[in-house]
Amino acid sequence: MRTMICGYSGSGKSTLAGWLGRVQNCPVLYLDTVQFSSGWEERNRTEAEKMVQEFLETEKNWVMDGNYFGKFCWEQRIKEADRIFLLKFNPVSCLFRVAKRYFRYRGRTRESMAEGCMEKLDREFVWWVLKAGRSGKNGRYLEQIAKAYPGKTFVVRNQKELDLLYEKLKQERK
Helix, strand or coil: CEEEEEECCCCCHHHHHHHHHHHHCCCEEEHHHHHEEHHHEECCHHHHHHHHHHHHHHCCCEEEECCCCCCCCHHHHHHHCCEEEEECCCHHHHHHHHHHHHHHHECCCCCCCCCCCCECCCHHHHHHHHHHCCCCHHHHHHHHHHHHCCCCEEEECCHHHHHHHHHHHHHHHC
């Protein structure tokens, strides 16, 4: 099974990806580890593309977490995915989740981040969570995915729906 998880910052993409990787016993590629190197430095685009391409060529089953629309073998990974989860929580819920995550991981690097990228919560990121990350092409990409791949796309809009998804996925494993 190949699964892509896209959605807004703070909606639970990385948590779902990690859980799916453990349950399905398959590798997880967190695209933030591709985009960034230590200290939140953006990785060279050619190197990043190569990392994703090698992952796709090497792994038969996988979970991939992150948007990066139009980057990192976008067309290949979306076409090869057997299912796509779009996490589209409202901005306030996402901000609450980001703040909760910050206090949990403050001063540390999460599994879903590149080594040396300490958890942060600054004005720029708050703006991204509430507005910038939802507007323009980011929001349009999520809509386009749902329309282009309706048979394999599942939209999750809130915690209740996410809890139901977890239960459904647990039942599939039995």
